[in-house]
Amino acid sequence: MKIRSPSLVELHAFAAVVEKGSFSAAAHKLAVTQGAVSRAVIKLEARFGYALLERAHGGVLPTAKGLSYYETIKPALDTLDDAAPGTSDNRRRQLHVRVVTSFGTRWLVPRLPSLAMEAPELEIVFRSYVANDDMLDKNVDCWIDLRRTPGARWPRHVRGTYVAGRQLLPICHPTVAAEIQRPEDFLRFPLLYHIGFPENWNHWLQSQGVKGRQLRLAAGFDLSANLIEGVCANMGVAVVPACLVEREIAEGRVSAPVPKTADTKRGYYLCIPRARENERYMELFRNWLLRQAQERLG
Known part of the structure; x- marks a missing residue:
């Protein structure tokens, strides 16, 4: 029987370029020369x-046909890879995540023990948050960012x-509730x-x-986390994303005497490169994250 499929060398080279966004980064991942990666991709394109x-600003992107083939x-x-002897049981995968500071500290980090129990092979590595991120950094696998206006669009x-995070909730210090x-x-x-x-008010x-x-x-704060701490210190009252004060309400550090929310149509979104959204580890993290979100306060 004639073999019609490309070689694994060609496939791995192509997939690595899609995932890393450059030939040099793909070569580093595969521990080969950049020329070897380039030749493998050229051979694959010649076959098809x-x-x-x-070429795109800041790197290399798949064409529409390239993206479809990668997903296949x-x-x-x-x-x-999982079937390779000696790798499936002990291999850990790092997932580099860039997350809005307040959402990361108030919502995501307290839930990570659940992820560690559910997927011990997945290790989350946090990257420093960058405002107005173009989401082209190849050292980041996915982003959790804030949709700043109801009509805002993510990069294509x-x-x-x-x-989470659409619902605004007013809070106060327990002594004035x-x-x-x-x-x-x-x-x-x-x-x-x-x-x-x-x-917001x-x-x-x-x-x-x-x-x-x-x-x-009254006083203004540049982070929701600091705004919440201002209420805990009895500086005044605030209206914040309800999902960020679940712990403070449960611990009695703040109160929500009028528990009525308002929808901003903004909120926090998980952003994944389209070329990588079907990767197994990415799906694992996304599915866990959305399950956690279903249990949120608002």
């Missing part, structure tokens, strides 16, 4: 008669999946706010029927 990769062959390559080369019975009662206290989203109050008020905002 069309381009599988194209990747599960088979993973299966062959990634797919964003909503995780009894004084807040209605939405407008919050206006009697200093209104702490996130400097990136100063409109107006958005929540209007959603509760409190309109036409001239708000006098």
Whole structure:
């Protein structure tokens, strides 16, 4: 029988370039020369008669046909790797994640023991957060980023999946909770706010029927985590993503005397390069993350 499939050398070289975004990074991953990777990809493209990769700003991206072919062959390559003697039981896979600081510390990190029990072969490595990230860094596998406006779009080369954080919830220090019975009662206290989203207070109050008020905002914070700590220190009241204060409410560090939320249509999204969204480890992390999100407060 005539063998029609390309060689594993060609397939691994092509897949590595798609995943790493450059021929040099692919060569480093495979422990071969850059020339060897280039020759393997050229041979593969010659076999098919069309381009599988194209040069792009900051690296190399698959063409539409290249992406489709990668998605077809990747599960088979993973299966062959897992079947290799002596690797399937002991191999650990690092997943490099870039995550919004407050969401990482308040929501994601406390849940990681669950991931370690469910998938001990997966090791999460956090990369420093970068605002307005173009998501082209090949040292990062996936991102958890904030959709900053309801109509914002992610870069075309990634797919964003909503995780949590759309719902705003007002919070206060437990010692003043009894004084807040209605939405407008919050206006009697200093209104702490996130400097990136100063409109959050107006958005929540209007959603509760409190309109036409001239708000006098108090202290501003650049991180939701610090904003929550400001409430814990009894500096004032704040409106924050409900998912970020689950622990503080459970521990009694803050109170939510008017437990009504408002939808911002923003929130935190898991962003995965389209060329890699069907990788086994990526699917494992995504599925775990979304299961955790179903248990959130808001």
